[in-house]
Amino acid sequence: MKTEEFQKEIRLRAAQIIASAGGSHIGGVFSSADILAILYSEILARSVDGFIDSFILSKGHCCAGVYSALNVLGFLSDELLDTYAQNGSPLMAHISHHVPHVEFSTGSLGHGLPFGIGKALASKVKNNAKHVYVLLSDGELDEGSNWEAIHFAGHHKMSNITAIIDYNKLQSLTTTYATLDLEPISAKFEAFKWTTLRCDGHNIQELRTSFLAPHNNKPKVIVCDTIKGYPIDFMLNQVVWHYRTPSAEQLASIIKQLNRVYQ
Amino acid sequence: MFLLVGDLGYSVIEPFQAEFPDSFYNIGVAEQNMAGIAAGIASEGNQVFTYSIGNFNTFRCAEQIRNDIDYHNLPVCTVSVGGGVAYGNMGYSHHAIQDYALMRSFPNMLICAPTCPHETRLCMELLVKRRGPAYLRLHKAGEPCITVCNDPIIPGAPRFIAGNKNSTNAILATGFATQGVIDKIMQSDQYALFSMPAWGMRFREHVQSFASNYMRIITLEDHLMDGGFGSWVLESLAGTIHASKVYVQSLSLESIGKVGKEYYIHKLSNLFDIP
Numbered sequence: 001m002k003t004e005e006f007q008k009e010i011r012l013r014a015a016q017i018i019a020s021a022g023g024s025h026i027g028g029v030f031s032s033a034d035i036l037a038i039l040y041s042e043i044l045a046r047s048v049d050g051f052i053d054s055f056i057l058s059k060g061h062c063c064a065g066v067y068s069a070l071n072v073l074g075f076l077s078d079e080l081l082d083t084y085a086q087n088g089s090p091l092m093a094h095i096s097h098h099v100p101h102v103e104f105s106t107g108s109l110g111h112g113l114p115f116g117i118g119k120a121l122a123s124k125v126k127n128n129a130k131h132v133y134v135l136l137s138d139g140e141l142d143e144g145s146n147w148e149a150i151h152f153a154g155h156h157k158m159s160n161i162t163a164i165i166d167y168n169k170l171q172s173l174t175t176t177y178a179t180l181d182l183e184p185i186s187a188k189f190e191a192f193k194w195t196t197l198r199c200d201g202h203n204i205q206e207l208r209t210s211f212l213a214p215h216n217n218k219p220k221v222i223v224c225d226t227i228k229g230y231p232i233d234f235m236l237n238q239v240v241w242h243y244r245t246p247s248a249e250q251l252a253s254i255i256k257q258l259n260r261v262y263q
Numbered sequence: 264m265f266l267l268v269g270d271l272g273y274s275v276i277e278p279f280q281a282e283f284p285d286s287f288y289n290i291g292v293a294e295q296n297m298a299g300i301a302a303g304i305a306s307e308g309n310q311v312f313t314y315s316i317g318n319f320n321t322f323r324c325a326e327q328i329r330n331d332i333d334y335h336n337l338p339v340c341t342v343s344v345g346g347g348v349a350y351g352n353m354g355y356s357h358h359a360i361q362d363y364a365l366m367r368s369f370p371n372m373l374i375c376a377p378t379c380p381h382e383t384r385l386c387m388e389l390l391v392k393r394r395g396p397a398y399l400r401l402h403k404a405g406e407p408c409i410t411v412c413n414d415p416i417i418p419g420a421p422r423f424i425a426g427n428k429n430s431t432n433a434i435l436a437t438g439f440a441t442q443g444v445i446d447k448i449m450q451s452d453q454y455a456l457f458s459m460p461a462w463g464m465r466f467r468e469h470v471q472s473f474a475s476n477y478m479r480i481i482t483l484e485d486h487l488m489d490g491g492f493g494s495w496v497l498e499s500l501a502g503t504i505h506a507s508k509v510y511v512q513s514l515s516l517e518s519i520g521k522v523g524k525e526y527y528i529h530k531l532s533n534l535f536d537i538p
Binding site (some may be wrong): 098103104105106107108110111113114115116117118119120121122123125126143145148149151152 | 265266285288290293296297298299300301302303304305306307309310325326330331334335526
């Protein structure tokens with residue numbers, strides 16, 4: 001499936017399972033869906049039956065996007081996907097390592113990057129070709145554990161790790177600007193000795209260019225400017241869609257808009 | 264196998280670092296990162312040991328131990344030096360007196376609290392073989408060896424050290440605190456002294472059968488009572504006729520925040536006044 005189809009299918013399937021489960025976090029799933037689309041369709045090196053590279057979802061509450069991507073690739077059946085967040089399902093509402101092709105459970109923020117750095121370290125020592133990708137939220141960068149990890153990776157010139165920031169500029173109560181302003185975000189990463197790129201997180205070509213850009217013997221971060229709820233008109237840039245479940249009418253509108261935007 | 268340290272271990276870790284430079288990392292004063300990195304390294308098929316003082320690589324990164332290491336059942340051993348009040352005059356921040364309470368609350372965690380260097384070596388053999396989440400609580404360097412049995416350590420199984428095997432009073436001790444009663448045991452035939460160098464939530468199966476052999480069981484630890492080793496024994500015997508046999512010797516609230524040599528703080532709790 002082409003990346004452009006992934007963009008629609010991840011959102012479509014995620015919206016459906018979130019609505020069925022009465023779940024939350026659709027806004028953040030939609031802001032990160034294009035990042036997931038290119039990762040799973042183009043970037044992550046594949047083996048015969050899985051992945052050579054590692055992808056860690058540190059913003060674990062957006063797992064519906066990952067589960068949907070795995071479903072698109074045929075790694076997660078429709079039947080299993082439909083059990084999302086239901087009684088006894090392995091698909092908990094934060095990413096779970098009990099799901100095939102998911103390596104690490106998260107839910108509490110600030111855990112994915114240190115773990116990913118550990119994997120990258122071990123791979124470097126083993127001299128294998130694994131690259132580790134970690135997707136973080138912007139609000140998550142409030143956690144000090146991330147900065148410990150960022151400091152470490154920069155100091156050790158870890159060029160087999162890429163962090164991606166879903167910078168939708170909203171967190172739990174209000175904007176990142178009003179909570180704990182992350183700007184100048186790029187300068188911060190550069191000061192910690194990371195190769196730093198910034199792009200439109202909904203533009204596949206810009207994402208592609210960023211993922212393929214050289215590391216220059218450093219860890220790399222791609223700060224992706226995104227919009228929570230993109231591209232659904234009634235969801236754009238609203239904190240409430242971190243929490244709210246789409247109603248039946250809203251789900252129908254979501255499906256209609258996705259079919260129109262991603263023809 | 265990897266060793267990660269939190270910017271500690273001066274004059275201790277250098278030989279390992281020199282011999283295995285690719286397996287050693289000083290993570291810096293960043294324990295949450297150390298625990299997270301340990302989990303990541305372990306997830307790639309390695310066994311990892313993290314090392315710091317008492318409370319630093321336990322409480323500071325408790326969530327990482329809980330979620331990243333224990334929940335994923337990864338072979339990471341958290342090694343703490345300075346268990347109990349070994350760093351007596353350093354003050355409360357350096358007194359590891361609630362570490363059992365924290366670490367034993369994690370379902371897959373094996374607690375290893377050896378009494379002496381001999382048991383430490385046996386614990387290491389167990390840890391390397393078992394390859395799971397573990398907590399190894401050390402004291403300080405230079406302790407005498409008080410055990411001789413070379414049988415492999417079985418988690419949850421008491422090991423006879425000294426005293427009168429026919430006594431009806433058993434002392435069941437864990438960790439360095441065991442050393443504090445050796446003299447008393449040698450001078451009396453009232454007690455049988457056992458160590459329990461490995462225990463935890465999933466390793467209770469031997470406690471009842473042990474308890475059935477004695478009229479009194481006195482547990483001993485250099486840790487507060489709440490959430491400690493004695494509490495673990497009591498929980499293991501809850502609802503049985505043996506529960507009332509248990510007496511817990513532990514550090515008391517009198518030891519909180521006190522400064523001084525280890526024996527001084529132990530005395531404040533009457534730690535070794537065995538009933």
